[in-house]
Amino acid sequence: MKLCAKVERAALLGVLMVLCCGCAVSVVHAQDMQPMDAKPADEKPEENQPADAPMDAMDPMAPAAPAKRDASKPDGMSGGGGGSPGAAAENDPLAGPRVDDPGSRTLVRYDMQGRLQLVDIRPEEAALGLLDLDETRRMQAREVVLDRSDAVRLYLTEHVELLKEFASSAELKDPTTGKDISGALAKQLFEGFDPQRTRDPLLSPLASVLTPEEHARLTQLVDEYWEAWIAREQKQQAKTPREKIVEQLVARAFARETQRIYESSLRPIRQKLDTIANAAAASDEQKDALRRAFVEFIRAGKLRPTAEHRAALAQAIHDALTPEQRVKLVEQMLTGL
Numbered sequence: 001m002k003l004c005a006k007v008e009r010a011a012l013l014g015v016l017m018v019l020c021c022g023c024a025v026s027v028v029h030a031q032d033m034q035p036m037d038a039k040p041a042d043e044k045p046e047e048n049q050p051a052d053a054p055m056d057a058m059d060p061m062a063p064a065a066p067a068k069r070d071a072s073k074p075d076g077m078s079g080g081g082g083g084s085p086g087a088a089a090e091n092d093p094l095a096g097p098r099v100d101d102p103g104s105r106t107l108v109r110y111d112m113q114g115r116l117q118l119v120d121i122r123p124e125e126a127a128l129g130l131l132d133l134d135e136t137r138r139m140q141a142r143e144v145v146l147d148r149s150d151a152v153r154l155y156l157t158e159h160v161e162l163l164k165e166f167a168s169s170a171e172l173k174d175p176t177t178g179k180d181i182s183g184a185l186a187k188q189l190f191e192g193f194d195p196q197r198t199r200d201p202l203l204s205p206l207a208s209v210l211t212p213e214e215h216a217r218l219t220q221l222v223d224e225y226w227e228a229w230i231a232r233e234q235k236q237q238a239k240t241p242r243e244k245i246v247e248q249l250v251a252r253a254f255a256r257e258t259q260r261i262y263e264s265s266l267r268p269i270r271q272k273l274d275t276i277a278n279a280a281a282a283s284d285e286q287k288d289a290l291r292r293a294f295v296e297f298i299r300a301g302k303l304r305p306t307a308e309h310r311a312a313l314a315q316a317i318h319d320a321l322t323p324e325q326r327v328k329l330v331e332q333m334l335t336g337l
Contacts, residue, residue, distance in 0.1 A: 105130040105221070106130075106221065106224060106225075107119060107123060107126055107127055107130070107221055107222075107224065107225040108224055108225055108228040115232075116228055116229060116232045118229070119225070120256075121260075122145075122148075122201075122202060122253065122257060123200070123221075123222045123225045123226065123253070124200055124201075124202035124203055124206065124218065124222055125145050125202065126225075127218050127221035127222050127225070128141055128145070128206075128218065130221055131210075131214055131217060131218060133210075133214065137209055137210060137211075137214070140209035141206055141209050141210065144202060144205045144206050144208075144209060145202065147205070148201065148202055148205075149261060152193065152257060152258060152261055153261050153265060153266065154298070154299065155192070155193045156258060156261060156262060156266055157266065157294075157295050157298045157299065158295065159189060159192065187251070189258070190251050190254050190255075193254075194254070197247070197250055197251065197254075198250075199226070199246070199250045199253075200219075200222055203215075203218070203219060203222065206218065226249075229249055230242065230245055230246060230249065233245045233248070233249060269294060269298070272294075273290060273291060273294050275332075276290060276317060276329060277290055279328055279329050279331075279332035279333075280321050280325035280326070280328050280329045281325065281328065282320075282321070282325065286320050286321065286325075289316075289320040290316075290317065290320055293313055293316035293317060293320065294313070296312075296313075296316070297309055297310075297312070297313040297316075300312070317329075
């Protein structure tokens with residue numbers, strides 16, 4: 001009987017291992033999804049967003065478009081400044097002749113209606129694509145950007161419930177007062193990661209890999225972009241103090257960053273967790289145990305899980321469920337065969 005129990009346990013763990021293989025975090029970075037030569041963001045959602053809501057609405061059901069990280073190919077950071085966020089405009093017959101003058105490169109671009117085109121990534125990263133960097137510093141700068149992405153991703157694993165709560169609706173209401181609390185949740189998420197609410201978090205670490213001249217130029221490009229963005233918001237919020245507008249935009253930039261990271265790598269894992277919990281009809285206590293197991297899986301694997309990490313996750317799932325629930329989970333996996 002003991003041998004049969006061991007065989008059954010091994011078989012169940014094997015099945016769970018197969019299930020956990022789908023949880024392998026292919027290190028997908030928001031920056032890889034939105035390369036440094038990406039087109040500027042569409043302006044409409046930004047204009048329709050309430051001025052006092054610093055985070056963009058995040059739809060957890062929107063399909064993710066994962067892409068694999070290739071650190072040897074730092075997108076948009078090639079020398080010569082070819083990685084402009086508006087590089088797509090080079091093929092526009094109305095754009096006029098291209099002037100490849102490093103001093104004329106800028107993140108500040110406007111569409112045909114005179115609206116500022118927002119970059120899809122952090123301004124510091126977008127500005128890196130406008131610098132003439134040699135191969136070594138380009139790769140070092142890329143690692144700085146990816147380290148930031150990893151730090152945000154790990155932080156979000158600890159606060160995935162809060163992130164999902166905010167993502168479920170652009171407007172959340174307090175059940176007692178009926179007041180909109182989305183701004184409060186956004187503030188909690190941001191201040192938990194960066195209490196100083198830093199406007200340009202990449203500038204400081206990039207100073208260690210760039211020359212003083214390159215860093216000064218990077219800072220200039222970023223400052224120009226922020227001034228243009230602030231000026232646009234001041235026109236739309238004439239009665240709002242500049243300091244308040246800056247606070248809103250800094251939070252909004254962080255929201256864009258967390259949204260891309262959540263959609264590219266954390267939401268698929270969250271969906272896997274929900275699938276397991278629902279298939280096994282897990283209790284609240286069991287759901288909490290499963291969530292802790294998934295968080296530990298991500299943290300222990302440092303976003304690069306091995307077979308040992310997946311085995312540990314399979315064991316944690318096995319231990320959190322009853323024998324009957326394990327059978328339900330296997331049955332769910334076999335659906336469609």
